[in-house]
Amino acid sequence: MIRIRKYGLVLTLLLVAVGQTVAQPKEGSKMLNIAMRYLDVPYVAHTLEGNEPEELVVNCDEVDCTTLVEYVLAESLCPTQPNGDISESTFGEYLQRIRYRNGEIRGYESRLHYIAEWINNGVKQGFIEDVTEARSPETQKLQLSYMSDHPQLYSALANHPERVAVIRQIEQALSGYSFHYVSKETLPIHGFSWIQNGDIIAITTNIQGLDVAHLGIAIYVEGKLSLLHASSSEKKVVVSKVALKQMLASNSRWTGIRVLRMKEQTSR
Ligand code: 2YP
Numbered sequence: 298m299i300r301i302r303k304y305g306l307v308l309t310l311l312l313v314a315v316g317q318t319v320a321q322p323k324e325g326s327k328m329l330n331i332a333m334r335y336l337d338v339p340y341v342a343h344t345l346e347g348n349e350p351e352e353l354v355v356n357c358d359e360v361d362c363t364t365l366v367e368y369v370l371a372e373s374l375c376p377t378q379p380n381g382d383i384s385e386s387t388f389g390e391y392l393q394r395i396r397y398r399n400g401e402i403r404g405y406e407s408r409l410h411y412i413a414e415w416i417n418n419g420v421k422q423g424f425i426e427d428v429t430e431a432r433s434p435e436t437q438k439l440q441l442s443y444m445s446d447h448p449q450l451y452s453a454l455a456n457h458p459e460r461v462a463v464i465r466q467i468e469q470a471l472s473g474y475s476f477h478y479v480s481k482e483t484l485p486i487h488g489f490s491w492i493q494n495g496d497i498i499a500i501t502t503n504i505q506g507l508d509v510a511h512l513g514i515a516i517y518v519e520g521k522l523s524l525l526h527a528s529s530s531e532k533k534v535v536v537s538k539v540a541l542k543q544m545l546a547s548n549s550r551w552t553g554i555r556v557l558r559m560k561e562q563t564s565r
Contacts (some may be wrong), residue, residue, distance in 0.1 A: 329496075497514060
């Protein structure tokens with residue numbers, strides 16, 4: 298059952314400000330064009346929590362780093378109708394496939410909580426590709442335990458302790474696998490030719506038991522690879538004022554990035 302809470306599309310003038318001319322999105326970065334519409338949308342954490350029984354929540358007016366990327370990806374995957382609209386039901390179908398294991402909502406544990414599994418699911422379903430796997434030789438091994446180590450941080454676990462064992466099984470099934478990434482030391486301030494406007498950027502972390510600590514969308518600003526993201530410090534969706542390399546350098550818990558790209562869907 299889809300509960301459409303709010304479907305606000307914030308129309309935002311293209312970000313052109315003195316000294317911050319946004320690189321014109323390359324043709325085809327539909328992701329970036331859609332993401333730009335979310336600029337200034339408030340950052341609100343936990344919009345998917347308190348959702349018992351688990352059902353599909355759509356709230357495009359209050360986003361965190363992950364739900365922003367999910368809403369932008371779901372909309373980008375939808376075919377655009379001649380009048381520019383997209384079908385709400387198609388949006389909901391894609392969002393469900395993005396957010397839930399194999400696209401099936403079977404309780405809280407079926408939500409793809411760890412980005413490593415969120416990526417695996419998207420690759421398996423054919424709507425994203427792992428560009429880092431193809432382009433970067435650097436790898437890290439998954440050791441996931443954050444949610445089962447800190448159940449008190451998740452209301453759905455604090456209120457239902459029996460769920461922790463299921464989450465732990467999911468963590469253990471994913472752990473041990475390696476994934477490709479670009480370390481912060483390797484990433485140039487001007488990015489790479491193979492990182493494009495509109496790509497999904499997952500920021501990897503050295504936080505014990507966690508693989509990724511933040512998500513955003515790649516955008517080149519004056520030739521520097523930057524990030525369009527829902528910022529918990531700025532409390533809204535912004536384009537980073539500094540390059541992604543400088544963001545990574547300023548946070549000792551951040552180790553590098555994974556780069557994912559939306560795959561055009563052959564219209565069914
Ligand atoms: C995810 O956290 C949650 C999902 O349960 C939730 O915390 C985990 C392991 N997963 O459904 C989803 C949407 O709210 O958020 C994200 C979180 O980033 C926050 C949202 C942010 O920076 O705005 C994803 O996991 C993306 O990076 C990590 C980060 N979680 C932690 O740092 C614990």
